[in-house]
Amino acid sequence: MVRFAVIGTNWITERFIEAATSIEGFSLSAVYSRTEDRAKQFARKFNVEHVYTDLHEMASSKEFDAVYVASPNSLHASQAMLMMENGKHVLCEKPLASNTLEVEAMIQCAKKHSVVLMEALKTTLLPNFLTIKEHLHKIGTVRRYVASYCQYSSRYDRYKQGEILNAFKPEFSNGSLMDIGVYAVYPLVVLFGEPKSIHGQCYMLDSGVDGQGSLMLQYEEMDALITYSKITNSYIPSEIQGEKGSIIIDKINIPENVTIKYNDGSEENITVPQDQQSMYYEAKEFIELIERNAFESTVNSHRHSIITASILEKARRQMGVIYPADKKDE
Known part of the structure; x- marks a missing residue:
């Protein structure tokens, strides 16, 4: 226990x-x-x-x-x-x-x-993310990763009324990229590793954090486009585009329906059942690590966390989103 x-x-x-x-x-x-x-x-x-x-x-x-x-x-x-x-x-x-x-x-x-x-980070341990990894080879050489996670925050209504809650305060290292965008960045890192270059842009709120933004990341043979927001909603799916077809993902933060659309017009539904709450799988992974005396997850690994943190930090600095915690390290 x-x-x-x-x-x-x-x-x-x-x-x-x-x-x-x-x-x-x-x-x-x-x-x-x-x-x-x-x-x-x-x-x-x-x-x-x-x-x-x-x-x-x-x-x-x-x-x-x-x-x-x-x-x-x-x-x-x-x-x-x-x-x-x-x-x-x-x-x-x-x-x-x-x-x-x-x-x-x-x-x-x-x-x-x-x-x-x-x-x-729950996404990468969910059954339907694991099925994406398992079937990724079917779409051939991957050329593009497109992920969108935009979720309007109820706290933004209060922000517009002049009340700045923690979600929009730089002193708490918050903002749209850190709270929302990370759900699209971390799966990219788990699937494809560290990018060669990063370009980020955002809409900056007066409080000093990003309300929404986008990232363009370049790899050796592919690129990635990530859009995220806490001040708008989006209903478009995410996808991984390959030379033989594309994997369509209904929600990048909690994949529940995943389909491959092949170039010949055929489709394959690769969705698997998820019978537990979404946070169950990260908790289970963590507990099993302790029980096995294995000090690091192979999925949510230390390396993946470092790469993700580096992407977030480089993008923020390009955007001008700087936290008090960053200044401590200068």
């Missing part, structure tokens, strides 16, 4: 717990929140005994083995490293950290203390 703690008491933490509860080997032992009332309220909802409002006290606790970090992006690195320094395994929400230097520091910390560190 792997005893978990959670840092963060928001909706994503609730989704994670609900998904992980059905996994044999998962138990929830502790909750952290900055305020005691919120921590106790959340703990009661999930029948959790141990509550913390001090991270250092929590890190030294013997009541849990692993922690799910779902705090603001700017806090990921410091909180995760504190936990790992105290021997705790860490599953950290995407994006893993604010920038590449923080990601590298987290990975070195995990290796030093012999604990699991994994980025909680």
Whole structure:
């Protein structure tokens, strides 16, 4: 049994717990929140005994083995490293950290203390992403990856009324690319590795973060086009174009329907069943790593996280999206 703690008491933490509860080997032992009332309220909802409002006290606790970090992006690195320094395994929400230097520091910390560190990017562990990998060879030489993830944020309505919530604050290392675009970048990296060049552009909000944007990435034999937004919706599918056909993906963040359209006009539905909540698969992968004493996922690997962080950072700098966390590293 792997005893978990959670840092963060928001909706994503609730989704994670609900998904992980059905996994044999998962138990929830502790909750952290900055305020005691919120921590106790959340703990009661999930029948959790141990509550913390001090991270250092929590890190030294013997009541849990692993922690799910779902705090603001700017806090990921410091909180995760504190936990790992105290021997705790860490599953950290995407994006893993604010920038590449923080990601590298987290990975070195995990290796030093012999604990699991994994980025909680659910897409690449879903059954219908695995089926894309399995059937990719059928479309021949890949020439283009086109991914779109645009999801209008309800927080943007409040932003337009003058209330800037955390999702649009640079001090929390937020914005559209980090929160939404990463869902299109990480699968690209898992499938095709590191690009030769990156070009990014965005619509900048007055708060100092990107509301929407696009990336063009060049590889040796292919290119990739990624569009993302938190201020518009999009309903177009994503696709991987090859010389023999194209793989059509209904939703790049949570693929549920995947079809190959061949050049001769024929089609092949390669969709597979997904009988669990989407976050179940990342939790299962993480727990199995701990049980096998394997300190790194082969899918959501350290290398994939570093490459993704590098893409995000280079694109942001081109756009002029700079965080306080970036300035600390200069």
